[in-house]
Amino acid sequence: MTDPTRPSVEHHRVPIGIGERRPRLSWRVDAPPGWHQTGYEIDVVRDGRSTVVAVDSPDQVLVPWPGEPLRSRERVTVRVRVRGADGAYSGWSPPTAIEAGLLEPGDWRAVPVGADWPEEAESDERRPALVRRAFEVGGEVVAARLYATAHGLYEIEINGRRVGDDAMSPGWTAYPQRLRYYTYDVTGHLRAGANAIGSWLGDGWYRGRLGWRGGFRNLFGADLSLLAQLEITYADGRRQVVATDPRWRAAPGPIVRSGNYDGEVYDARDELTGWSAPGYDDEGWTPVRVGQRDPATLVAPMGPPVRATDEIRPVAVLRTPGGRRVLDFGQNLVGRPRIRVRGARGDTVTLRTAEVMQDGEVYRRPLRDAESTDVYVLAGAGVEEWEPRFTFHGFRYVDVDGWPGDLDAAVAAGDVVARVYHTDMTRTGWFECSEPLLNRLHDNVVWSMRGNFLDIPTDCPQRDERVGWTGDIQVFGPTAAYLYDCAGMLASWLVDVAAEQLPDGTVPWYVPVIPAHHMWTPIRPGAGWGDVAVLLPWTLYERYGDVAMLARQYPSAKAWVDLVDRLAGPDHLWDEGFQLGDWLDPSAPADDPAAAATDRYLVATAHFAWSARRLADMAGVLGEAADAERYARLAGAVRRAFQRRYVVGPGRLTSDTQTAYALAVAFDLVPAGEIGACGARLAELVAAGGNRIGTGFLGTPLVADALTRTGHLDTAYDLVLQRDCPSWLYPVTQGATTIWERWDSMLTDGTVNPGQMTSFNHYAFGAVADWLHRTVAGVAPAAPGYREILFRPRPGGGLTHASAAHDTPYGRAAIAWVLAADGTLTVDVTVPSGTTAVLDLAGQEPRTLGPGTHRELGKAIDGN
Structure with missing residues (x-):
């Protein structure tokens, strides 16, 4: 047999600067048929000493850490070998280096630093600053680590060279409770003698405009501040720390303004050559303002950062009826444009992005209040290359204005590209079949996941929203976990769900919460959305087998179900209060997406029953026997209450809709003898509707499975393969390259739906891909x-x-x-x-x- 693979660590791609003190290990084995692992040995080398721990176990995924907990900054190597039933061991795997981050609040000496400008400069349009500091390196460097985060966004340079390749860091977490930091190996950046470190700063989620209906700024703080700690280890054992402190200096940079929604304005005439290199004269720079941050809130990442993962060239250069020049990239994507341009000093290139065109022109109404515009003012210094640093857009088309020279020739030369950005997860799932339209649908699901997994699982990437709606990822979780290794990213987001959860158990509609939420979305319980606290952890457990994640989220899940139990009361029916229901079903009017055909309280009670059952399952896995029994009884009681209120006869429900029957079948809510009759009625409804879809966000993931389970596979295929609107394939026939928010975001006459909810990149309806994987192709987890x-x-x-x-x-x-x-x-x-x-x-x-x-x-x- 071959040796095991290099051990992986928790859910990290590269385990440097990790926050787990006892990280779990996993490995893979490519063994001949009939071979079974009966044991393993882990060799841990720490402080120059090797310790081998032998374990009798067939486990090879997320096995316990074999020794003492890691210390802050500690670097160890691990390797593994496995034993078969014959007692023979394999060879040793290649080693994996693991390095802990700063695990104790007392490890931090850095404090937040930013520009100290007059109070009036702290307006909404304050120009982002650059911050820097010079320092000396005196001796032979054996290792150097940079630990960095920010109030806002950062990109750090040492001696004129960019550190790392991550983007939009440190991302968006529940900032008051958790601010993520990243660790960088910068040993190769340093030189003997004079050195310099500096950082760009940007608004991002922390300080930039957030929310719809105009939104708000400065929601988490008015400052833009870097918090960074460079630790240099010398050959003689000395350690030097260069941390953000009062010795840093600040100056305005060439970024005039930046924001997630509105884009970036950059004036290259204001560039400061060599500002992050040694020898730069910063005499005109000002002392920094020093802020505060509780170091106990600084946390290491649990998954990979955002990175550029692809570059796409335009497929066409269009001239619109109005004379505009528009680049078509052929794919709706999320990222930023990058340009190479030559022109006179002061020439200005303006790039306006959009997902769709209407009547031959770029159509930007679906962006609502998001400007989604980048502006570059040339320095006139030969060929200039630029890409915005601190924004992202959802787009297929770019309207280009002010290009100096021949735009067609520039595009042909590769001088304008779209750089694709998302959390840098590993692709893990693929699907292909004999129907090209289904293949394109699946590709669209993949592209929508890429675009909406940008640090958090967002609803859409283009308009003035882009928040972590809990219901969307609740329904899409199984598909996401198949397509990409999103375990670390979603586990981290679930920690924020628990952090933002109210003391009474209420789960916000979106996480992280925008502090001004009370202006338009007060935090209140909502079925399908709040159930993410139970259903997403269970999905991740099914797909990754991570019991520790399940245990971490268990109090949050339990608090949610207990809240709904109180709201439902003795009759176990959740039939009061605000609900989004089966959001955006095709019958909902353009101006009222919650006005679905299915009774929203039927939907709410169904989810109450399902989450109670899943919570009982969680308790069973975690050894909470009393809870397992209690919540199983509760699930049964809610199921019986559902039947009393919503079942009106064999195979008939009070809401005679696709979603109602799909919920009843998928969640086992009707007596066993009536499941078939419910499936038959569902099949009748589908056929009567011309095999068109009749479900919204909550019914869509279940309807094909409900038909399949009840013996109506042909009807499920008829539904999935339908091309007329509304259907999954209708957008594909209209040229869609991502999943739409509405079944008819683009109407059959080529105009955009007049409703406000008309994103062309929303993954929720793409949840059907899970059925493609499990039923059409036929692969699913059974344990x-x-x-x-x-x-x-x-x-x-x-x-x-x-x-x-x-x-x-x-x-x-x-x-x-x-x-x-x-x-x-x-x-x-x-x-x-x-x-x-x-x-x-x-x-x-x-x-x-x-x-x-x-x-x-x-x-x-x-x-x-």
């Missing part, structure tokens, strides 16, 4: 973390082949099936080492499979 895998393809809809691959915590699981003209089904599956699988083909007894590759022949079965 937490894919320790057991279910291969259960259900061909239909005229598809002749489909395939899916997912990089589970144990390795790649894959399935591919081909349906021949005579009905013969050929299925190939790959089962990773450390797991077992069940192959369930229609009309055959399920088979248990061990690790390796397998081929099975079957027959296509009528979906009904």
Whole structure:
């Protein structure tokens, strides 16, 4: 057998500056069929000494730390070898270096520093500052680490060279409780003698405009401040600390203004050459203002930062009927434009972004109050290259104004590109089938996830919103966890959910909370949205097997269900109060997205029952036996209350809608003998509606599964493959390259829906991709973390082949099936080492499979 892979650490891509004192380890094994791990050894090298710990266990994912907790700044290496049933060990894996961050509040000597300008300069349009400090390096440097964060956003340079490649750092967390810092290895940035460190600062979420209807500024603070600590270790054991303190200096930079919604204005005539390099004369700079920050609120990251992951060139240079020059990038994306330009001093290039065009012109009404405009004023210094630093846009089209020279030639030369930004998660899931429109739909789901996983899971990336709506990620979580390794990012966001949760258990509609929320979205309980506290942790546990995450979120989940229990009262019906319900179902009027066809209190009570059941499951996993029994009883009581209030006959509900029956079936809310009748009524409704979708945010993830479960697979395929509006494929036929917020964000006549909710990049309806993975291709977890895998393809809809691959915590699981003209089904599956699988083909007894590759022949079965 081959040796194990290099151990991974928690959910970190690169485990430097981590915050876990006892980090869990994982590895993969590529073993021959029949081999099983019975034990492992972990070799930990710390302080120059090796310690080998032997464990009798088949586990290889998130196994416990084998030694003493890590200390602040401690660097260790770990490697692993595994033992089979014959007692023989593999060779040692390659080593992984692990380095702790600053784990104690007392480790911090840095304080926030920013510009100390007159009070009137703290207006909404204050120009961001640069801050810097010179220092000396005296001796042979063996290591240097920079720990950095900011009130606002930062990009740091040492000796004129950028540190790191992350963007929009430190991101958006519940700032009063948690401010993330990042750790950088800057050993190679230093030189003997004179050195300098400096940072750009930007508004970001901390100080920039947030919220709709005009929004608010300075919500978390009026200052823009860097908090950074450079620690230099010399060969003789000395350690030098260069921290932000009163010795730093500040000056206005060339960024005139920046903001997430409105874009960035940059005047290259104001650039300060060499300002972050040694020898620069900062005589004209002013002393900094020193702020305060409780170091106990500084936290290490749990997942990767935002980075540029792709560059895309325009596919066309358009001239609109009004004479505008517009670049079409062929893909709705999230990121920033980058330009290379030559012109005279003072020439100004203005870049206005938009997702769509209407009547041949760039159409920006869906942006609402977001200006989404970048402006570059040339210095006139030859070829100039520029990309905004502290903003991001959702766009396919860029209106270019003021370009000096031939824009067509510049585009052909690659002088204008779109740089794609999102949290730098590892791709883990793929899907492909014989229907090109389904493949494009799946691609659109991937692009919408990329665009809306920018530090937090946002609702949309383009208009004056871009917040972490809890209901959206609650429904999309299973799809997200298949497509990308988002465990660390979402685990961190869930910590913020708990931090923002009110003492009575109320979960905000979006997290982090905008402090001025009371102006338009007061924090109050809402079904489907608040249930994220229970349902998303459970989804992540199913997909990653992370029990510690489940335990961390358990108090939050429990507080939510207890709150709803109090609100429902003795009759166990949540039938009072404000609800968003089945948000944006196709029957909702353009100006009232919550006016869905399904009774919002039916939806609320259904989610109450489901979250109570899942909370009981969580309690069982965590060994909370009394809680498990209590919440199982509660779930049963709510289920019976649902039946008394909302079931009006066999297979009939008070709301005769697709969403109502999908909830009843998927959440097991009706007596077992009536599940089939509910499924039959659901199938009738779908057929009567011409196989068009009739669900909103909360019904959409469930409807295809409900049909499949009740024996109406053909109807599920008819629904998913429908091309007329409203449907999943209607936007694809209209040229969509991402998932739309509304089923008809673009109307059939080519005009944009008149409603306010008309984002063209919203992942919620893309939750159907989870059904594509599990049912069309046929791969799903059968035990937490894919320790057991279910291969259960259900061909239909005229598809002749489909395939899916997912990089589970144990390795790649894959399935591919081909349906021949005579009905013969050929299925190939790959089962990773450390797991077992069940192959369930229609009309055959399920088979248990061990690790390796397998081929099975079957027959296509009528979906009904």
